[in-house]
Amino acid sequence: MTTLTIHTIESAPQASKTLLEGSVKAFGMLPNLHGVLASSPQLLEAYQKLHELFTNTSFDAEELTVVWQTINVEHGCNYCVPAHTAIAHSMKVDAAITEALRNQSPMPNAKLQALQDMTLTIVRNRGHVSDTELASFKEAGYGEQQILEIILGLSQKVISNYTNHIASTPTDAPFKEFAWQKNA
Numbered sequence: 001m002t003t004l005t006i007h008t009i010e011s012a013p014q015a016s017k018t019l020l021e022g023s024v025k026a027f028g029m030l031p032n033l034h035g036v037l038a039s040s041p042q043l044l045e046a047y048q049k050l051h052e053l054f055t056n057t058s059f060d061a062e063e064l065t066v067v068w069q070t071i072n073v074e075h076g077c078n079y080c081v082p083a084h085t086a087i088a089h090s091m092k093v094d095a096a097i098t099e100a101l102r103n104q105s106p107m108p109n110a111k112l113q114a115l116q117d118m119t120l121t122i123v124r125n126r127g128h129v130s131d132t133e134l135a136s137f138k139e140a141g142y143g144e145q146q147i148l149e150i151i152l153g154l155s156q157k158v159i160s161n162y163t164n165h166i167a168s169t170p171t172d173a174p175f176k177e178f179a180w181q182k183n184a
Contacts, residue, residue, distance in 0.1 A: 004167035006035035015041035019048060029172065033079060033160055036167045043159060050156035057149040061091040066112050067153040069101035070119040075161040076182035079169045085178035102180055114140030119150050127151070 005011075008030065009020045016038035023034040037044040055064060065088045072080040081102060088098045096108055107113040118137045121129055129147075137147070163169070171179060 007038040012038040071157040079164040081180035082175040082178035
């Protein structure tokens with residue numbers, strides 16, 4: 001098991017300190033992921049900026065959750081699935097959606113299913129999407145903007161999921177009640 005340093009504000013490189021202070025202000029704590037990312041101030045800043053940009057897309061709270069959790073589950077991120085379950089609860093996302101995502105069950109409606117399907121297609125096929133898949137996504141009520149916004153969300157999740165895999169980032173105490181393990 002590889003582990004990387006989980007910085008505190010005090011131990012972090014100088015260029016990360018202000019960013020970590022922002023994390024504490026935003027989350028009421030310093031998430032372990034942010035402590036790991038602090039070893040690279042540029043990566044921490046990129047992650048925080050991508051998070052801000054993604055949360056300001058055309059997606060509502062349910063759709064943000066579908067994109068984030070679909071990627072987290074597909075990547076098997078044992079840190080991000082519990083964290084985003086807690087985030088979804090704080091965003092008042094229906095628990096049926098979060099449980100379906102965690103268990104890889106069908107979404108409760110066709111539009112969210114289309115979003116999950118497109119997200120999985122983009123992740124699994126590394127951005128190669130057929131005309132038929134694109135047409136189905138558009139028929140569900142989405143457009144070009146949302147295709148590109150999925151890629152934005154994926155960019156954020158690659159940073160966190162891959163970092164957590166390398167670092168074996170421990171789940172933060174507030175997220176432990178939502179612990180998750182990828183099925184074999």
